[in-house]
Amino acid sequence: MKKLLLLLLIVFSVDTDAEAQLTVRVVRDSLFIPWELVYGPDNHIWFTQKNGYICRMQPASGKIDTLYNETNTRIQSEGGMLGMVLHPQFSNTPHVFVAYNYLDASVYKLRVARYEYNSTTNTLQNPQTIIENIGAASFHNGCRLLIIDGYLYITTGDATVTSTSQNLGSLNGKLLRLNLDGSIPADNPIAGNAAWSWGHRNAQGMVYANGKIYQTEHGANTDDEVNVIQKGRNYGWPTVQGYCNTATEISFCNDSAVVEPIEAWTPTLAVCGMDYYDHPMFPQFQKSLLMTTLKDSTLYQLKLNTASDDVSSISKVALIKYRRLRDICISPEGRIYISTSNSASSGTGTRIDRIVEIYDPSYNSIAQTENQQPSIEAYPNPATDMLTIKIKQYVFKGSADYKIVNMNGQVVMQGKLQNSSTAIGVKTLPAGLYKLMVYDGAALQAVTGVAIQ
Structure with missing residues (x-):
């Protein structure tokens, strides 16, 4: 009822x-x-x-x-x-x-x-x-x-x-x-x-x-x-x-x-x-x-x-x-x-x-905050053991965090970005395609695809 x-x-x-x-x-x-x-x-x-x-x-x-x-x-x-x-x-x-x-x-x-x-x-x-x-x-x-x-x-x-x-x-x-x-x-x-x-x-x-x-x-x-x-x-x-x-x-x-x-x-x-x-x-x-x-x-x-x-x-x-x-x-x-x-x-x-x-035809795939344009790079891609996350041209106002999400929408890995370039171990992840998501505090700022092999 x-x-x-x-x-x-x-x-x-x-x-x-x-x-x-x-x-x-x-x-x-x-x-x-x-x-x-x-x-x-x-x-x-x-x-x-x-x-x-x-x-x-x-x-x-x-x-x-x-x-x-x-x-x-x-x-x-x-x-x-x-x-x-x-x-x-x-x-x-x-x-x-x-x-x-x-x-x-x-x-x-x-x-x-x-x-x-x-x-x-x-x-x-x-x-x-x-x-x-x-x-x-x-x-x-x-x-x-x-x-x-x-x-x-x-x-x-x-x-x-x-x-x-x-x-x-x-x-x-x-x-x-x-x-x-x-x-x-x-x-x-x-x-x-x-x-x-x-x-x-x-x-x-x-x-x-x-x-x-x-x-x-x-x-x-x-x-x-x-x-x-x-x-x-x-x-x-x-x-x-x-x-x-x-x-x-x-x-x-x-x-x-x-x-x-x-x-x-x-x-x-x-x-x-x-x-x-x-x-x-x-x-x-x-x-x-x-x-x-x-x-x-x-x-x-x-x-x-x-x-x-x-x-x-x-x-x-x-x-x-x-x-x-x-x-x-x-x-x-x-x-x-x-x-x-x-x-x-x-x-x-x-x-x-x-x-x-x-x-949204005006969306540039990377969010803009006060005219700053963060650029995210993940390499090597595909990755086997280590993945480096590199952020360019952006000053974080909150905590700099990342999440790796599988094709089912599950968060399989997450953590802090210590500086503009952070290396993380991905050897334990099953081979496949993932989304890498970067946050400024609670706000999602960048998304890119990552392959693990």
Whole structure:
């Protein structure tokens, strides 16, 4: 049920042009429901289309390469090809994990498969099933994917059978956690069980940031939700919708240790894709979840509190006017990409979906403070044992700090910059691509990419 908070009174539309030169351009059109957007380490946008195509797009030109057509994909209303994630060490392990619906005889199901990217042929090959036989239906199939610390997380919907969400013998209505080969990790909450959390209806947005999994979940007639996922916890569906605030809900919440959402909406918005923003291109978006919506056709900013475990304010990004918004990804340079979901769900008719870019054309990729232009250099790049961080033409007003962040958004190393040139040991970091972020006190001042080999 809906939580009565003063927070609801501070939801407003904002003209972000006043704070930064927010500019929108269409990168590519004539697409069919780009369900998942992933900004890859190759500086391309990888995306799925609901009809079974896995593609790779150059953001500047909009040029698309079709990498694979999964002919086993079956569209059935909301079902089809859904979520995707790239291996965090993609340069060394070029694996792509994709979820799609398929038919087993006449039974509709969900499968997650792994493909290998061949950079020579620019194609995907060698499909391997990670998990299958997950119940599916015309509605409520999930399905977003994440890889965190070498584990694959998969959101599954209740496939319109509400009782499955509380049934720990069912794969539906869960957040699943698997090893990358599809086996069940020994430290899952229940031995031999893939469930990481349960009591979910239909989660279609998920991002890992600040050491937390944030998830959007479609409500029924009330209470779309944003949740912070905790290991081995119950999220209440179908007994609890939104917050624990009726007698029946309170009793169930107490008995089942239900975790309440950090935000809920009634009327529902049809919450969907979500990403975390913390880049100086748009300072007003920093430390926020950016969330797309389908029914409400709006991009929302959910500003997080200091602990990053609750929503402190909600804003609408007023300039985005492309009807139903499906997914979102963010480039290391702070550019925001959004896909639409306006084509007929059956796959018939004209393909009218787009991928659009939001950016500030005046942003120079390095922040400016009182006409000073800090310049960051990291070398050698790629690095093996030691990485030197060099700062030029900048006087820090606060503490000079750095963070190294992996492709999952996890801070894997951080520390102080002792002077204009600081050498740090990176031998313990796994091979892969990272972001190096330099701060002046709490203010992010510079970002650059670093490769570890």
